[in-house]
Amino acid sequence: VSGEVIGAVEVVRGVGEPPFQDGHLAVLTALASEVAVALDNMKLCEQLSGKVEIANRQLVAAYSELRQERDRVAAIVSNMADGVLLTDAGGRILFINPAAAQMFGLDPRGAEGRPAREVLPYPALMAQLGDAPTESQTALATIRVEEPRHLVLSPRTVRLLDERGQRTGAITVVSDVTLLQELSEMKTEFVSVVSHELRTPLTSIMGFAETLMVSGDRPAAERDEFLGIIQQESNRLLVMINDLLDVSRMEAGRSLALSYSLVDLREVIAHVVRFQQVVTSRHQFHLALPDSGLQVEADRDKVVQIFTNLISNAIKYSPKGGEIRIGGADRGDEVVVDISDQGVGMSSEELGRLFQRYQRVDRDAIKGIRGTGLGLYLVRGLVEAHGGRIWAESTPGEGSTFHFTLAKRRAA
Secondary structure, three states: OOOOOOOOOOOOOOOOOOOHHHHHHHHHHHHHHHHHHHHHHHHHHHHHHHHHHHHHHHHHHHHHHHHHHHHHHHHHHHOOOOOOEEOOOOOOEEEOOOOHHHHHHHHHHHHHEHHHHHHHHHHHHHHHHOOOHHHHHHHHOEEEOOOOOOEEEEEEEEEEEOOOOOOOEEEEEEEEHHHHHHHHHHHHHHHEEEEEHHHHHHHHHHHHHHHHHHHHOHHHHHHHEEEEEHHHHHHHHHHHHHHHHHHHHOOOOOOOOOEEEEHHHHHHHHHHHHHHHHOOEEEEEEEEEEOOOOEEOOHHHHHHHHHHHHHHHHHHHHOOOOEEEEEEOOOOEEEEEEOOOOOOOOOOHHHOOOOOOOOOOOOOOOOOOOOOOOHHHHHHHHHOOOOOOOEEEEEEOOEEEEEEEEOOOOOO
């Protein structure tokens, strides 16, 4: 075969029989050629059978791997926090994962197979599912959903094309950006509030300073009063700036700088109450403190910050007045302090996000009460920096109680 010898055929006649002729040789040659081809085909068939068997095993393995990969992808898509929506070229929903169904309040079995415009009538989404969504629509679109709950969603759509460049469908990923949107709005409000809070004492300082400059012959008592106001407003500015710096350190993950000394909480509480009594005439302060056992190893200035924030909050959030009770107790290795008011109180939902940054109670009962929303976030950071913990209890309309602990000795 192909010039190579793969075998031989021998033909024999007995003694006395007539010899072979040329015709016999031609038949024998033809027979040998056919046998050679058959043998070669059989060898080739055996080789092909082996290759087919290998190919079959490889195909089975590839199919099993593909099935496993499909199951992994299906598990990932089904358990994604983001919603996934697959539509065909005509805008009909082919697949919707559980997250997307939950976001839009849909039953996946009832939504799949229906036109997206009927199931999800949101203009921003429909613009992306159109024939030619623009870059701005793809990147910046937001959807506000009110049912089954308030959500702000951000859809991003990618068109699916075949080898000829024809559109075969689209896949849309929907992200829940509610918290980011709320945080952005709170930061905007925070900047506005801080600007106002900083401008108010600065205006007082500038006003009284200019008054003293243009009229140097004022009575000594009046001049001392103006200087006292300037000093008070300067201290107020310094406190706010220090608070902002501490919050900045906390957000950056850096530890707060603490200068430890032995601090008597009774003395600190009396000091803070004395200053807070100046700003209110509708509140009565009741101190329920033991005679001893309230000394801690801590940063006195930071402890003053903690009490100033909590007591000023008790005043602000009980606008009709009432009693503010401050209690303390020795618990062995730590001191427990309680600050209670008879103010507007809080719901369980408000309590749940109480110590987060930029969070403020938003109700008609406290309209007009200004604040940065960072006070309690900072207080929690200061308490935890001293090895303590803080929590609150509250009932709407009846008031709130804040509890916190401070370790008596500085941790190693």
